[in-house]
Amino acid sequence: MDQKILPASSNLKDFEKFLKSPFEIGVFLEMHIAQLKNINELAKRHGKKMIYHVDMIQGLRNDDYATEFICQDFKPYGLISTKSNVILKAKQKKVKAIQRIFLIDSHALEKSYRLVEKTKPDYIEILPGAMHWMIKEVKERLETPIFAGGLIRTEEEVYRALEAGASAITTSKAELWNL
Numbered sequence: 001m002d003q004k005i006l007p008a009s010s011n012l013k014d015f016e017k018f019l020k021s022p023f024e025i026g027v028f029l030e031m032h033i034a035q036l037k038n039i040n041e042l043a044k045r046h047g048k049k050m051i052y053h054v055d056m057i058q059g060l061r062n063d064d065y066a067t068e069f070i071c072q073d074f075k076p077y078g079l080i081s082t083k084s085n086v087i088l089k090a091k092q093k094k095v096k097a098i099q100r101i102f103l104i105d106s107h108a109l110e111k112s113y114r115l116v117e118k119t120k121p122d123y124i125e126i127l128p129g130a131m132h133w134m135i136k137e138v139k140e141r142l143e144t145p146i147f148a149g150g151l152i153r154t155e156e157e158v159y160r161a162l163e164a165g166a167s168a169i170t171t172s173k174a175e176l177w178n179l
Contacts (some may be wrong), residue, residue, distance in 0.1 A: 001025070001167055005052070005179060006147065008059050010170040015039065017174055019071065020044045027051045027170050033059035040074045049077035052097065054086050071095050073173075078126055083111055087119040097121040098111050103134050125149050125170060130157050135164035155179060 008027040009015040012035075018026045018036035026048055028039055036057065043050045060066045067086045070076060071093035078096030081087060082150070088095040099121035116124055120140060122145070125142060126138060129148025139146055148161035148168035158169050158179055 001145070004039070004162060004168050005177055006170045007169050007174070007177045008098050008149070010172055012039075014172065014174060017177075020045070021046065021177060023048075023177070025049045025051065027053065027080070029053045029172065030056040031058065033057055036070075036074060036107050040076075041102070050074075050098070051078035051080060052076050053080040053100075055081050055100075062086050065175045068093065077135050084115055087121050091120075096123065096124050098123045100125045101125065101138075103131055109134075109138075113141060116144060120144075123147055123167065126166075128152075129166065129169060131165040132157070132160040135161055135166050139165040141161070152176070158168065 006025055007018045007023055008029050009018055010029040017057040029051060030114055031047055040169050050059050054062045054150050062081055062083050064085055067089040076095055078098055079090040079099050080098040084099045086096040101124055102108060117159050124144050127150035130151040135146055135148055145167040147170050148166040150167055152158055152171055158176055161169055
């Protein structure tokens with residue numbers, strides 16, 4: 001992926017900013033299932049590719065059936081989830097699968113390593129992405145492209161995450177979209 005910043009929207013106001021931006025790929029974080037059709041149609045009309053965070057679509061379970069429904073009816077560029085079944089189904093449907101992992105403690109990290117080794121996602125999204133020293137460690141251990149997201153608040157943190165090996169930054173902070 002050539003795009004280094006992945007604008008993330010959690011409301012329609014931010015999504016409209018993304019639609020007007022030069023970015024091709026964007027992330028929609030939190031929405032109600034009733035918004036999905038409209039958001040998807042607007043994105044396509046503007047030539048945008050969407051990544052949807054399945055775990056945060058209200059009114060839709062993050063299971064195999066929901067994943068299949070989203071893949072077939074909306075044909076997203078990618079899906080983000082913490083759930084292995086979502087990742088495996090997305091891969092089966094030829095949709096970019098992004099496994100979200102949280103860097104909470106050593107135990108959670110080891111559990112995440114095992115999960116990623118099992119699901120073999122196309123990308124990993126590490127949260128918090130501001131922990132640039134951990135990006136390097138995770139990249140060396142898993143050899144899977146990394147998106148860094150969460151708590152990245154400054155230009156310096158963006159550059160540190162990219163220098164540490166992140167392929168891209170997911171951020172809802174619109175000020176960072178212009179880097």
